[in-house]
Amino acid sequence: MKKPEHIIILGAGLVGSLLAVYLLKRGYRVTLYERRPDMRKVQIPAGRSINLALSDRGWRALEGVKLAEDIRRIGIPMKGRMIHPQQDEIYFQPYGKEGQAIYAVSRGILNCTLLDLAEKAGAEIIFNQRCSSVDLANNTAKFLHSDTNQASEAKADLIFGADGAYSAARLQLQFTDRYNYSQTYLEHGYKELMFVANADGTHQFEKHALHIWPRGGYMLIALPNLDGTFTVTLFFPFKGNPSFEMLDSKQKVKSFFSEIFPDAVPLLPTLEEDFFQNPTGSLVTVRSFPWSFDNKLVLIGDAAHAIVPFYGQGMNCGFEDCTVLNQLLDEYDDEWEQVIPAYEQHRKPAADGIAELAVNNFYEMRDLVGHPDFILRKKIEAWFSEKHPDKWIPLYTMVTFSHIPYHEALKRGKQQDAIMDEVMKQPDIEKNWQSEKVEQRILSMLN
Amino acid sequence: MKKPEHIIILGAGLVGSLLAVYLLKRGYRVTLYERRPDMRKVQIPAGRSINLALSDRGWRALEGVKLAEDIRRIGIPMKGRMIHPQQDEIYFQPYGKEGQAIYAVSRGILNCTLLDLAEKAGAEIIFNQRCSSVDLANNTAKFLHSDTNQASEAKADLIFGADGAYSAARLQLQFTDRYNYSQTYLEHGYKELMFVANADGTHQFEKHALHIWPRGGYMLIALPNLDGTFTVTLFFPFKGNPSFEMLDSKQKVKSFFSEIFPDAVPLLPTLEEDFFQNPTGSLVTVRSFPWSFDNKLVLIGDAAHAIVPFYGQGMNCGFEDCTVLNQLLDEYDDEWEQVIPAYEQHRKPAADGIAELAVNNFYEMRDLVGHPDFILRKKIEAWFSEKHPDKWIPLYTMVTFSHIPYHEALKRGKQQDAIMDEVMKQPDIEKNWQSEKVEQRILSMLN
Numbered sequence: 001m002k003k004p005e006h007i008i009i010l011g012a013g014l015v016g017s018l019l020a021v022y023l024l025k026r027g028y029r030v031t032l033y034e035r036r037p038d039m040r041k042v043q044i045p046a047g048r049s050i051n052l053a054l055s056d057r058g059w060r061a062l063e064g065v066k067l068a069e070d071i072r073r074i075g076i077p078m079k080g081r082m083i084h085p086q087q088d089e090i091y092f093q094p095y096g097k098e099g100q101a102i103y104a105v106s107r108g109i110l111n112c113t114l115l116d117l118a119e120k121a122g123a124e125i126i127f128n129q130r131c132s133s134v135d136l137a138n139n140t141a142k143f144l145h146s147d148t149n150q151a152s153e154a155k156a157d158l159i160f161g162a163d164g165a166y167s168a169a170r171l172q173l174q175f176t177d178r179y180n181y182s183q184t185y186l187e188h189g190y191k192e193l194m195f196v197a198n199a200d201g202t203h204q205f206e207k208h209a210l211h212i213w214p215r216g217g218y219m220l221i222a223l224p225n226l227d228g229t230f231t232v233t234l235f236f237p238f239k240g241n242p243s244f245e246m247l248d249s250k251q252k253v254k255s256f257f258s259e260i261f262p263d264a265v266p267l268l269p270t271l272e273e274d275f276f277q278n279p280t281g282s283l284v285t286v287r288s289f290p291w292s293f294d295n296k297l298v299l300i301g302d303a304a305h306a307i308v309p310f311y312g313q314g315m316n317c318g319f320e321d322c323t324v325l326n327q328l329l330d331e332y333d334d335e336w337e338q339v340i341p342a343y344e345q346h347r348k349p350a351a352d353g354i355a356e357l358a359v360n361n362f363y364e365m366r367d368l369v370g371h372p373d374f375i376l377r378k379k380i381e382a383w384f385s386e387k388h389p390d391k392w393i394p395l396y397t398m399v400t401f402s403h404i405p406y407h408e409a410l411k412r413g414k415q416q417d418a419i420m421d422e423v424m425k426q427p428d429i430e431k432n433w434q435s436e437k438v439e440q441r442i443l444s445m446l447n
Numbered sequence: 448m449k450k451p452e453h454i455i456i457l458g459a460g461l462v463g464s465l466l467a468v469y470l471l472k473r474g475y476r477v478t479l480y481e482r483r484p485d486m487r488k489v490q491i492p493a494g495r496s497i498n499l500a501l502s503d504r505g506w507r508a509l510e511g512v513k514l515a516e517d518i519r520r521i522g523i524p525m526k527g528r529m530i531h532p533q534q535d536e537i538y539f540q541p542y543g544k545e546g547q548a549i550y551a552v553s554r555g556i557l558n559c560t561l562l563d564l565a566e567k568a569g570a571e572i573i574f575n576q577r578c579s580s581v582d583l584a585n586n587t588a589k590f591l592h593s594d595t596n597q598a599s600e601a602k603a604d605l606i607f608g609a610d611g612a613y614s615a616a617r618l619q620l621q622f623t624d625r626y627n628y629s630q631t632y633l634e635h636g637y638k639e640l641m642f643v644a645n646a647d648g649t650h651q652f653e654k655h656a657l658h659i660w661p662r663g664g665y666m667l668i669a670l671p672n673l674d675g676t677f678t679v680t681l682f683f684p685f686k687g688n689p690s691f692e693m694l695d696s697k698q699k700v701k702s703f704f705s706e707i708f709p710d711a712v713p714l715l716p717t718l719e720e721d722f723f724q725n726p727t728g729s730l731v732t733v734r735s736f737p738w739s740f741d742n743k744l745v746l747i748g749d750a751a752h753a754i755v756p757f758y759g760q761g762m763n764c765g766f767e768d769c770t771v772l773n774q775l776l777d778e779y780d781d782e783w784e785q786v787i788p789a790y791e792q793h794r795k796p797a798a799d800g801i802a803e804l805a806v807n808n809f810y811e812m813r814d815l816v817g818h819p820d821f822i823l824r825k826k827i828e829a830w831f832s833e834k835h836p837d838k839w840i841p842l843y844t845m846v847t848f849s850h851i852p853y854h855e856a857l858k859r860g861k862q863q864d865a866i867m868d869e870v871m872k873q874p875d876i877e878k879n880w881q882s883e884k885v886e887q888r889i890l891s892m893l894n
Contacts, residue, residue: 178729182629183621282625
């Protein structure tokens with residue numbers, strides 16, 4: 001394979017734009033093709049973002065091309081979860097140690113910023129081009145103009161599919177021999193709403209927290225925006241009781257929210273209108289393999305491994321794809337026929353790991369976070385981890401504030417969970433957890 | 448939904464043809480559309496059948512429309528496995544009790560027979576029509592003629608997708624909202640070969656057995672045909688050592704077979720030619736859900752749930768779909784809007800169960816069947832089951848010689864396996880397995 005000179009990236013979303021910057025800095029000529037119009041020039045339809053939470057893996061990828069400072073200006077640190085029980089007082093659970101935080105970022109603002117930075121780095125970006133198919137034998141992507149339906153095509157030495165969960169590039173691979181593929185939907189969907197700001201533009205709830213209303217089978221969450229609003233998301237069953245299907249009138253929506261999320265309702269002045277105007281999104285996990293074809297087409301980000309949003313890792317994982325790819329390009333001196341298989345071998349188990357973690361975290365967020373047992377577990381873990389940071393890192397910290405491969409975090413998390421199950425069975429654990437006996441018990445199980 | 452008058456079935460394979468007979472007997476008008484030419488009139492390409500093994504579930508489905516007698520004439524009972532070790536003497540393992548057998552049937556002959564029977568029952572069968580898409584909103588299937596590519600379409604009150612593992616009907620569903628789908632390939636493929644008959648048309652190996660050459664990571668199997676030949680299948684890794692990739696010359700094929708399957712080689716006079724002429728098949732498991740759209744399109748057989756062939760249940764499972772569907776039509780008096788969801792609810796867990804069992808049985812066949820521990824386990828199970836037939840049915844018997852739902856068999860099989868793991872740990876079990884102590888031990892674990 002001769003060294004590629006011109007690379008096409010399908011999709012100018014978050015991962016596609018960042019990948020473009022990485023490849024441009026390595027000296028490749030890069031053209032991005034994007035299905036949608038230029039979002040810097042048109043209004044983005046409301047209600048489809050699921051606000052993003054940038055954490056350490058994402059930051060490292062941005063730092064790799066010196067973009068972190070630009071992005072940090074548009075982020076809001078969230079230091080923990082603010083839990084809103086249905087009856088009791090709200091309370092705070094820190095995500096990690098002092099100084100650790102995840103950053104709420106608006107998807108739209110972040111994407112616009114990355115498009116600017118990609119263009120500044122030399123990318124050509126062509127909008128309104130929907131990829132209709134990829135001619136794998138001839139390295140050629142085929143497009144239809146999103147408005148006029150006019151056909152066109154483009155050939156390159158290498159094509160990246162960064163075109164998201166419903167990737168056209170991946171669909172092409174799906175028809176090749178022995179392609180492993182799955183798409184799995186949760187029985188829950190999501191609906192986006194908006195908390196209004198105070199009159200002076202400040203936030204009506206604590207700004208430096210991710211707010212959760214855990215309600216067992218479902219939950220409401222809220223992430224702060226720069227303008228004092230919060231982006232609010234209801235994760236809710238499509239069918240059953242309660243469900244989207246049941247809330248079929250404005251009156252039912254109002255009375256449901258008033259009963260279940262009482263402190264949220266005053267911040268949702270247009271609740272009933274928004275509820276029926278905004279779309280109901282679905283939540284899919286996509287697994288695929290291989291992520292490449294004949295060193296001509298490579299999948300990256302959601303196109304390779306879309307996950308559900310409950311660990312806040314979708315974008316972070318896609319950004320980490322870029323970091324790892326770049327490291328491998330360094331390591332193999334841009335010999336793509338070595339880089340591509342190594343990239344797949346590195347990232348496939350990681351992607352499978354975070355896919356599992358993300359689904360698991362839904363149960364934690366919507367249910368467990370509100371239970372006294374869960375809170376005690378987290379306390380014991382934090383206490384022990386502080387005493388033995390070399391022996392124990394809480395799972396959330398491994399995923400969010402470390403670069404431990406996701407599958408390794410998943411495995412260690414399961415081992416730690418089994419140990420905590422034992423610890424929680426100790427008599428009077430809620431009283432004597434800060435004891436040497438408990439410490440020794442954990443140490444003995446770790447060996 | 449008004450009662451359908453005209454039903455289209457996509458695919459005139461085994462399940463499509465049998466389903467047609469069932470629906471015709473209930474008074475529906477049925478048209479079958481088949482991608483291939485009429486196999487009763489043209490030569491079928493060699494090397495793609497994986498011989499079939501009809502067992503109790505399949506027989507019941509055939510009996511339901513009084514076809515069992517016609518089919519029994521073209522089947523050969525196989526009473527057990529004949530194991531061919533690499534070094535030692537061959538030996539026999541019965542599948543079940545005296546009188547129990549599975550039946551080797553040629554896919555081609557069975558399909559031709561079912562096509563005849565479907566036509567006799569009143570089906571219209573249109574060949575050379577490849578379904579290109581289904582217009583779900585308008586109950587309309589679209590076709591391209593396999594030779595001329597001429598487009599046509601057909602509308603019906605209800606469309607069945609019986610179009611196999613690479614179903615066009617299912618692909619259409621895959622683009623509907625929240626469709627769960629997976630295709631998973633084994634890292635093994637298969638190659639079909641043929642054992643020649645004796646000069647007098649008799650079989651060169653025992654006729655009433657399924658022959659297995661278990662070799663750990665791979666295996667050879669052989670099923671008898673009516674004409675004295677055996678259809679032989681090598682299940683073998685695509686890559687690695689050994690693998691299809693490695694056997695890249697006639698000389699390597701010959702010396703590999705001579706070393707690994709010495710007693711098979713004399714029956715394979717055209718081994719080297721056939722090995723390179725016949726295609727290498729791949730082995731896929733397909734999971735999908737739902738199996739229907741808006742009571743207009745329903746999937747059945749491999750189109751809904753393709754499985755790997757190692758339990759010999761692919762066709763039997765598809766035929767059982769027909770039995771269950773027919774029972775539900777009886778139960779709900781042909782009210783399809785009740786029948787279709789009930790069919791999906793009944794069959795989805797069963798299909799998932801046999802998919803898992805089929806993959807598991809590959810390990811058993813290619814590896815475990817040759818081990819003394821395995822043989823002892825089977826003996827103990829058979830002995831205990833004979834004493835307590837109400838308490839214990841060996842897994843193979845549940846799957847093959849019963850109508851216990853597959854997922855129930857899987858669950859009970861796992862429980863029994865855990866018990867047998869314990870039993871096998873007893874000291875000197877190989878000597879004292881036929882003891883009251885062992886019997887009591889199993890009984891106590893069952894409670």
